[in-house]
Amino acid sequence: MNDQRPLLEVKNLKKYFKTPHGMLHAVDDVTFSIEEGKTLGMVGESGCGKSTAGRAILRLIEPTGGSIFFEGEDLLLLNRRKMQDKRKKMQIIFQDPFSSLDPRKTVSQIIEEPLRINRILRKKYERLAKVLELMELVGLAERYINTYPHELDGGTRQRIGIARALAMNPKFIVCDEPVSALDVSIQAQIMNLLKQLQEKMGLTYIFITHDLSVVNHFSDDIAVMYLGKLVEKAPAEVLFRDPLHPYTQALLSAIPTPTLKKSKERIILKGEISSPVEPQPVCRFANRCIHVMERCRQECPELVEVEKDRYVACFLVGQ
């Protein structure tokens, strides 16, 4: 096993959608990498492209351009059968535990499906045994084995989704807002579970969320996205201690903290998010940025490594 090379390397990933008004740049030229066993948090507000990027990496949506190196191989060059094979190692956990499970299938059928489709464990009872094993791993009571999703609550359903994602023993899991739809006290339970599983099974995660307090707790590195572009990437505690990009600063200061001691002045952004359709080749944050300069309205800043492992795309910093 090559420890030097990152497990996942994404280079210049693009995803554009055709709309009646022109090309929508959902994900635009995104580059980053993740080491095995680590968690990359991807944050940003709605429309920033984080969910699209997550799905594009798994080729659930076909990327428009770029390369995705998983274990050294470019996924975009693989044919259908080879990609099918790779899928066993790359899975996804969805946000909505209500719509991501087939309402007509029982818990064991849902968890068993990946095994059945990929012809892992040919005998029915072998698959059932694996299902029971997975249920225990994620904290699902045995008695749920023949129940239907609608009979269970959000947190339990999400555990089903997690068990299903683990069925084929993947190396890499994209967690797309896995706790956003859950109550606060259940969120904590699921987060702890995901962390345990990572330690136990050596999993690598991309953790997509809009909730910054959650991502801080969970990630090694954090990538901040705005309108399809990666604007800052840094190790988590560095990002929180000293955010460099003005958007990251505003984002962090906007989080309502549940304490009475307000340590910082809140940065309230002005204006609205500009359109991702046919964007101008300028900084996309320019119209809301409190530090905006002339240059920002004329060019688009590149993502630059300003220190070891710290990347920022802003003319104020290191350009």
Place this chain on the structure above:
Amino acid sequence: MSKTKEEVLQKTKKYKKRSQTVEVWHRLLRNKAAIIGLVIVILLFLMVIFADVLYDFNDVVIKQNIPERLQGPSVKHPFGTDEFGRDLLARIVHGGRMSISISFISVATSLFVGAILGALAGYFGGRIDMVIMRVMDVFLAIPPTLLAITIVAALGPSTVNLIIALAVSNIPLFSRIVRGSVLMVRDREFIESARAVGANDFTIIFDHIIPNSFAPVLVQTTLSVAIVILTTAGLSFLGLGVQPPTPEWGFMLSSGRNYIRDHGYMTIFPGLAIMVTILSLNLLGDGLRDALDPRLK
């Protein structure tokens, strides 16, 4: 943690599946009208199955018996006899067998073909959808009864041709319903989840989309059976359906017209048979729609 086959199976047998079908069944049973419909439909089914046991086809149903002609209802002939002396009750029972089997076979065919076309159109969208749906639109532009008449007229009147005509005229309806259902399910997240674990289109359509699109189709099926029975009766009334001497309700209605003044029972009983059948199927269909519709999602 290796488990033997027996251990595993034993464990899972402990936890019974609270089947969704059972739940729907319970909800259906709460609806009094639906129960009435269901009971009558079951009785009709039994009648169809045991038709031959009750009345021998050649001896009683089609064999003429002139001395007993045009008798009113009595103990020997509870529904009376027709102009050829044949027992009317026997003819209604066998006529029912014709009507019901014809409608079931033709609706089943429509459903099968329509569902495949609708599922393909809904799932793949784009050009496939456009082609299939425009063809269906052409057929839909023609009233189903008229279409059936045209087909029978072209192929010649016989029971088989009747079934073909009825089946074809209902395919567009089912394809449209299935397509609509599929469109609603296609973009749900659990379909994406199936793709993420490696399912191909075929598996997704049969394993996930069709079971989840089922409900509206089931309701439409019961209602369509009723309509087809009516259409069959209509066509037979016009002489384009089942050919004599095989009994059929519509045909019996038609031939009874000539005797309607003094022997009204010859039209009343076939008419009642049609009415009761249609009503019960409609009640059942409505009840199914209510039982399947809310809360299940």
Place this chain on the structure above:
Amino acid sequence: MKDQNTVTNALEINDLVVEYRTEDGIVQAVNNLDMKLEKGKTLGLVGETGAGKTTTGLSILRLIPDPPGVIVSGEIYLNGKNLLLATEKAMEKIRGKQVSMIFQDPMTSLNPVTVVEDQIAEVIELHENLSKSKSLEKARNMLELVGIPGERGKEYPHQFSGGMKQRVVIAIALACNPLLLIADEPTTALDVTIQAQVLELMKELRETYDTSMLMITHDLGVVSEICDTVSVIYAGRIVEHGTLEDIFEHTGHPYTEGLFNSLPNLEDRQSKLKPIKGLMPDPSNLPAGCPFHPRCNYALEICKSAAPPKVYRNENHYIRCHLYDEVNVKTGKVLKG
């Protein structure tokens, strides 16, 4: 009738009981709920899904769907007047004028086929007896007040972003300068930076209009930004109530403590999250005694059978918990944190 002292309260709820009578059983949504809100202040009603927060809000406006909902008993005083005794006609005059509500989802709160200034003007026309043109003028002023240029009044809701739609909703709610504004999770559906903008706006408007506000939310962060007092609701009852300081610095009830512990601590990344074990109770089948006891780390034998009484720590702060008595509630060393 209430005496002069308590008319300083914009809202007072006593012993409210609300049930939903369904085919599958009776859902006890609100169980003997008490609440007080002083004029000009903001009360945060904090709880998770299914605790009864929205039902409480709807009860004040008497908008509980009936059937299957029934307000069984209790009193709701708006500025001294018992709303539960008012006629439906009287309530129609009160809604939008004396009490306004804003809901969580701005997407569905606005009429998609009417331009926004008309929607604001409608409320004004209904309650203030102004002419159409004067109402429209006032509507445009409201838009400016919430930070939207007046010319945009002629646009339809779908032409606005989520944050702007919510501002329109706020404009409608405040158009007639109501005594009480009930905000049900007004920022939950919005992005963090937009949430910050909307909260700032609400704070400003509250100053300008001196509106009393009931802020229904599950987010303790939002509570700390905008509320003066806090009521923590669990299984349809208030389990703890106090000022912001009381709740944040002298947390009393185990559930409140659990809520704080479930939140990721921005200061301390390494600490493990401490979720509350178990699940929210089924409101059609509540546990006997204290409804929180199955999930409580401090549960005593008595908690299983007897509902806990209110124990006051000071004039404002009370806790419904058997752990407390007159003595230890003041020393504040009961919970382990």
